[in-house]
Amino acid sequence: MNWDDTAPPADDTTGRLVGSAADGEDQAVEAALRPKSLAEFVGQERVREQLDLVLRAARQRGATADHVLLSGAPGLGKTTLSMIIAAEMEAPIRITSGPAIQHAGDLAAILSSLQEGEVLFLDEIHRMSRPAEEMLYMAMEDFRVDVIVGKGPGATAIPLELPPFTLVGATTRAGLLPPPLRDRFGFTAHMEFYEPAELERVIHRSADLLDVTIDTAGAAEIAGRSRGTPRIANRLLRRVRDYAQVKADGRINQEIAGAALRVYEVDARGLDRLDRAVLEALLKLFGGGPVGLSTLSVAVGEERETVEEVAEPFLVREGLLARTPRGRVATPAAWAHLGLTAPQSHGTGGSGQGDLFGA
Ligand SMILES: Nc1ncnc2c1ncn2[C@@H]1O[C@H](COP(=O)(O)OP(=O)(O)OP(=O)(O)O)[C@@H](O)[C@H]1O
Numbered sequence: 001m002n003w004d005d006t007a008p009p010a011d012d013t014t015g016r017l018v019g020s021a022a023d024g025e026d027q028a029v030e031a032a033l034r035p036k037s038l039a040e041f042v043g044q045e046r047v048r049e050q051l052d053l054v055l056r057a058a059r060q061r062g063a064t065a066d067h068v069l070l071s072g073a074p075g076l077g078k079t080t081l082s083m084i085i086a087a088e089m090e091a092p093i094r095i096t097s098g099p100a101i102q103h104a105g106d107l108a109a110i111l112s113s114l115q116e117g118e119v120l121f122l123d124e125i126h127r128m129s130r131p132a133e134e135m136l137y138m139a140m141e142d143f144r145v146d147v148i149v150g151k152g153p154g155a156t157a158i159p160l161e162l163p164p165f166t167l168v169g170a171t172t173r174a175g176l177l178p179p180p181l182r183d184r185f186g187f188t189a190h191m192e193f194y195e196p197a198e199l200e201r202v203i204h205r206s207a208d209l210l211d212v213t214i215d216t217a218g219a220a221e222i223a224g225r226s227r228g229t230p231r232i233a234n235r236l237l238r239r240v241r242d243y244a245q246v247k248a249d250g251r252i253n254q255e256i257a258g259a260a261l262r263v264y265e266v267d268a269r270g271l272d273r274l275d276r277a278v279l280e281a282l283l284k285l286f287g288g289g290p291v292g293l294s295t296l297s298v299a300v301g302e303e304r305e306t307v308e309e310v311a312e313p314f315l316v317r318e319g320l321l322a323r324t325p326r327g328r329v330a331t332p333a334a335w336a337h338l339g340l341t342a343p344q345s346h347g348t349g350g351s352g353q354g355d356l357f358g359a
């Protein structure tokens with residue numbers, strides 16, 4: 001993948017119903033839906049258990065918790081967890097982000113104003129500038145920074161002691177973090193996509209908070225289309241609520257949820273119009289591939305980047321599409337999902353329909 005290491009993934013900018021980045025409405029309502037304690041935080045059992053130990057032990061010692069790195073795709077709960085860490089430690093939290101810290105001086109100003117035990121949440125930590133990063137190494141390890149005063153040969157470094165604090169870094173791109181930075185975190189939590197049953201719990205919880213009545217099958221219907229992501233689950237719930245309110249009595253069941261999401265063109269697996277257009281072109285125009293990204297993009301009428309960064313990652317994750325050196329190839333599951341029959345011989349040739357379906 002040719003990720004540019006400063007630009008956010010294209011998914012951030014499209015405002016799709018199933019996009020995983022937060023849009024304006026999400027930001028407005030997310031604060032209200034955020035779990036406030038580890039006990040309320042749904043799923044991520046392993047991470048929760050480990051984090052609970054880290055925080056409990058620190059509390060028992062009366063010490064500041066170790067630095068924590070949270071890595072995972074957008075919308076899985078990194079910001080939420082950072083606030084929970086502060087709440088569990090009964091510590092204040094300061095929130096900033098990598099892109100906001102362009103100069104080491106910006107970071108020095110923040111660090112030197114921290115209170116003892118405070119949690120510093122550094123979102124998108126992989127987008128911090130290099131000089132700031134180097135200052136952070138020393139601050140994390142020795143609770144000290146060198147403030148450079150003056151320029152050129154006359155510049156001097158004035159050491160500044162910092163109170164102990166807990167850095168909570170969040171990143172969607174852990175691979176981009178330089179190893180010296182990664183190594184300075186005492187605990188790293190890798191957040192996984194959520195199981196449908198976990199998303200159902202997220203949906204029931206949010207429905208309660210939003211004062212929406214939803215039954216088990218209705219929640220399951222939404223959960224299955226939420227791409228393993230609580231943020232998307234919450235967003236779909238709000239759209240289904242609108243539909244239920246306008247077209248029915250406001251209560252959500254499976255039928256209402258299904259009908260609403262048909263209107264919004266989110267299918268049973270969480271694919272939206274763009275995802276389906278890509279798959280359909282691949283299957284109907286190119287017999288399942290392999291076909292080059294450029295050709296596929298032209299066929300769909302989208303930019304290469306849109307197809308590659310917005311549609312494909314989820315299709316690959318779902319096992320519907322594979323990226324091969326010879327081009328994009330549809331999997332048997334893709335044919336099945338669109339209700340089409342694979343041709344007798346397609347793709348790299350040789351494999352007939354029988355083998356493809358594993359029959
Ligand atoms: N485990 C969870 N239980 C309940 N709700 C959750 C959970 N994780 C996330 N959410 C909900 O999903 C929404 C998005 O979570 P959050 O903002 O923490 O994601 P993020 O990982 O920080 O995303 P980004 O990478 O875009 O910053 C929040 O409103 C929160 O209520």
Ligand SMILES: [Mg+2]
Pocket residue numbers: 078079080123170
């Ligand atoms: Mg966040």
